[in-house]
Amino acid sequence: xxxIKERVKKARDFGTGAWNWFMNRSHLDRLxxxxxxxxxxxxxxxxxxxxxxxxxAFTYEVLTGVILLLYYNxxxxxxxxxxxxxxxxFGKLLLxxxxxxxxxxxxxxxxxxxxxxxxxxxxxxxxxxxxxxxxLLALTIGAGYFGYSLSGDVLSYDAQDVGRGIASLIPVxxxxxxxxxFGNGTTTSLFTKFLGYHIIMVGLIALLFGYHFYLAEAxxxxxxxxxxxxRAPASTPETENxxxxxxxxxxxxxxxxLLTIGFIVFIPSFVGLFPNTPIxxxxxxxxxxxxxxxxxxxxxxxxxxxxxxKAVDFGMFTNYMGPLNASIVFGLLPLIYFxxxxxxxxxxxxxxxxxxxxxxxxxxxxxxxxxxxxxGAFTPGLIIPSTQVALVLLPPAIITFAAIFGISKMWKKGxxxxxxxxxxxSFFIFISxxxxxxxxxxxxxxYFVGHASILSLGKLVLSGGAMGxxxxxxxxxxxxxxxxxxxxxxxxxxxxxxxLTFMCWVLLGLSLKLDPISQAMTVGMALGTxxxxxxxxxxxYRRIIYGE
Amino acid sequence: MNEGIDETKRNFLKLMVTASVVxxxxxxxxxxxxxxxxxQAGINSFPTLKLVDSSGNPVLTSSxxxxxxxxxxxxxxxQSTPNFLLSIGDSNGTPVNxxxxxxxxxxxxxxxxxxxxxxxxxxxxxxxxxxxHLGCIFPELRFxxxxxxxxxxxxxxxxxxxxxxxxxxxxxxxxxxxxxxxPTTHPLPMIKLVWDSSTDELYVSNMxxxxxxxxxxxxxxxxxxxxxTTEVTNLGNPFTA
Numbered sequence: 084x085x086x087i088k089e090r091v092k093k094a095r096d097f098g099t100g101a102w103n104w105f106m107n108r109s110h111l112d113r114l115x116x117x118x119x120x121x122x123x124x125x126x127x128x129x130x131x132x133x134x135x136x137x138x139x140a141f142t143y144e145v146l147t148g149v150i151l152l153l154y155y156n157x158x159x160x161x162x163x164x165x166x167x168x169x170x171x172x173f174g175k176l177l178l179x180x181x182x183x184x185x186x187x188x189x190x191x192x193x194x195x196x197x198x199x200x201x202x203x204x205x206x207x208x209x210x211x212x213x214x215x216x217x218x219l220l221a222l223t224i225g226a227g228y229f230g231y232s233l234s235g236d237v238l239s240y241d242a243q244d245v246g247r248g249i250a251s252l253i254p255v256x257x258x259x260x261x262x263x264x265f266g267n268g269t270t271t272s273l274f275t276k277f278l279g280y281h282i283i284m285v286g287l288i289a290l291l292f293g294y295h296f297y298l299a300e301a302x303x304x305x306x307x308x309x310x311x312x313x314r315a316p317a318s319t320p321e322t323e324n325x326x327x328x329x330x331x332x333x334x335x336x337x338x339x340x341l342l343t344i345g346f347i348v349f350i351p352s353f354v355g356l357f358p359n360t361p362i363x364x365x366x367x368x369x370x371x372x373x374x375x376x377x378x379x380x381x382x383x384x385x386x387x388x389x390x391x392x393k394a395v396d397f398g399m400f401t402n403y404m405g406p407l408n409a410s411i412v413f414g415l416l417p418l419i420y421f422x423x424x425x426x427x428x429x430x431x432x433x434x435x436x437x438x439x440x441x442x443x444x445x446x447x448x449x450x451x452x453x454x455x456x457x458x459g460a461f462t463p464g465l466i467i468p469s470t471q472v473a474l475v476l477l478p479p480a481i482i483t484f485a486a487i488f489g490i491s492k493m494w495k496k497g498x499x500x501x502x503x504x505x506x507x508x509s510f511f512i513f514i515s516x517x518x519x520x521x522x523x524x525x526x527x528x529x530y531f532v533g534h535a536s537i538l539s540l541g542k543l544v545l546s547g548g549a550m551g552x553x554x555x556x557x558x559x560x561x562x563x564x565x566x567x568x569x570x571x572x573x574x575x576x577x578x579x580x581x582x583l584t585f586m587c588w589v590l591l592g593l594s595l596k597l598d599p600i601s602q603a604m605t606v607g608m609a610l611g612t613x614x615x616x617x618x619x620x621x622x623x624y625r626r627i628i629y630g631e
Numbered sequence: 632m633n634e635g636i637d638e639t640k641r642n643f644l645k646l647m648v649t650a651s652v653v654x655x656x657x658x659x660x661x662x663x664x665x666x667x668x669x670x671q672a673g674i675n676s677f678p679t680l681k682l683v684d685s686s687g688n689p690v691l692t693s694s695x696x697x698x699x700x701x702x703x704x705x706x707x708x709x710q711s712t713p714n715f716l717l718s719i720g721d722s723n724g725t726p727v728n729x730x731x732x733x734x735x736x737x738x739x740x741x742x743x744x745x746x747x748x749x750x751x752x753x754x755x756x757x758x759x760x761x762x763x764h765l766g767c768i769f770p771e772l773r774f775x776x777x778x779x780x781x782x783x784x785x786x787x788x789x790x791x792x793x794x795x796x797x798x799x800x801x802x803x804x805x806x807x808x809x810x811x812x813x814p815t816t817h818p819l820p821m822i823k824l825v826w827d828s829s830t831d832e833l834y835v836s837n838m839x840x841x842x843x844x845x846x847x848x849x850x851x852x853x854x855x856x857x858x859x860t861t862e863v864t865n866l867g868n869p870f871t872a
Contacts, residue, residue, distance in 0.1 A: 172665040584647045587654040599665045610658050617651035624648045
């Protein structure tokens, strides 16, 4: 007996020794990762982790993209895409989730940006961090454009033709840019370049993200308004009583990763079950441009470029240089505005109502992004007269400015007390209400546009989504659950965690029997569910053990 | 950290959560591993293909020169799987009637029956043109017609053989390409020729012997041949090049 005990002790000592050696030589225990205060990891603290969510989606994109790269052939883009869909084991799942992962990343980048815009995170000392972030937005949309165009379906050719057309209008450099960007006119040259640019942009995203993240760690997180008192510069210095990065933050990041990837995998798998989903949200590529089915597809760009696409249809942009001008006014100018905002809004106040111009422009940006995208989705290729453009776009801007300035004035005079807990959250709720109001304003103009029923439905869906998101998200920012201490593990937690784990393994077992080619999307739903369930199990565990 | 919680109960929860994360990670890993290995291209059975020249005309056995060191090659059963088409003669250039014979595979000790030669003289045969040792092809693997070309190995001179210059493997085409000298431990696979005596045309319809070098099976790992013909190409005489 004693010899067995000795052996176990010896093995244990060896294991500890090997682990200590590894940690010492790899320096993994000395990574410059910041500790964070508990309130950032608690329920409602997800607003502090929007960057982490993007990083998770980006990592997912790189992993699936690398596998797709092993099968994609730019010399025959459409057939090799079809090969991935129909012949590669789980190829359908990889391609569909790669697409939806990109969608998730783009949406999250917007959320991350606007959140930090409204809370004034671009102010001292985070100006450079913000500028790099805006460049990352441009690169993300660029990588999305090139990646989306790789499938060789009708939308990809439309997107390329329009991109080429806009590029060719650029004075002096136009033709040169066309040959740099789109090659010599052959399919192979075009798709080889697009594949290259797609990967180059992802590489640039990785590099810039590395620096962005370094700056985020060096500048520390922007603390809650209770701590900053709405005054820049504000930081979150590490203190002794903060929980160590490992395991607190690591477990939290694993939870976020499981949930994010779970949804990225689950949603397209679920959408893919339905036949004939509209092309803008279909997880699969469309038909070949030369096929008969292509004639039924509206000449759409990917949905994240719909806002520029609609602007090209505006009456004032229908002349020869119009498409370029539309891209400059609705694409380049907003980008430049966001790049230089740290130097335009230089006061030290972080309160949205203390910065009425900035806040108004931010709201108008969101409103225009949504209106133009929805408009583009429901009236593809329809020319809109300039007067009607003004009727749709000017009222929201005027309403927003008037409302924000009025509220700001009242607030400064002390006449307005918004909420008891946190002005920021009430303010966000106010924004969401305004967004809905503005969208409904647009909706009242919709009968000028035609397709009134579909348009109104789409607008209601989108405004409802925006309202729900803003309202729920912001409400939870303030209403943090109390730091509840458990002396005993509640029975419910046992049952919930055991049940979730059991279902995870049942789903794993069922998935093993499915065919990797014909039932790839079913496996995707199972995988997404398992990831989400394990994320929830981890969340419950963290709540019980760490009280977060 | 909540301090009051019993360590054992806590470990139980820890185990459960870890198990659910492991299930997710395992399933993800399974998807990735499977997706990395695409199903092999291929066909289900040996096709029957007519041998034709570059203009699509049938190859006639009467037009095949006997004891020609020039490599006449065609693909079978899949694309770019080369095979020799040979007309074997003796040292005087007279066609040899090749009969079916027992061929053994030195590596395993297994044996199989080779096909007999076809054509008016029974001298036309076809073999895989990928060396069974390490996969060398023409011009390293070449035909040394009897009395025309010869190779001396270890003091012994061989003629009327297939020999690979990469590492020195030698095969006897009169005896089903059985192994004459190593380092190979497998004979060359033989292709079944079907001769239409009324038209003098040639068809290929099957294979016998070891699996084609480097393949999991003769019928997978390559793009199938489309149509009902396979083209015979003259790659030239390696001894005069």
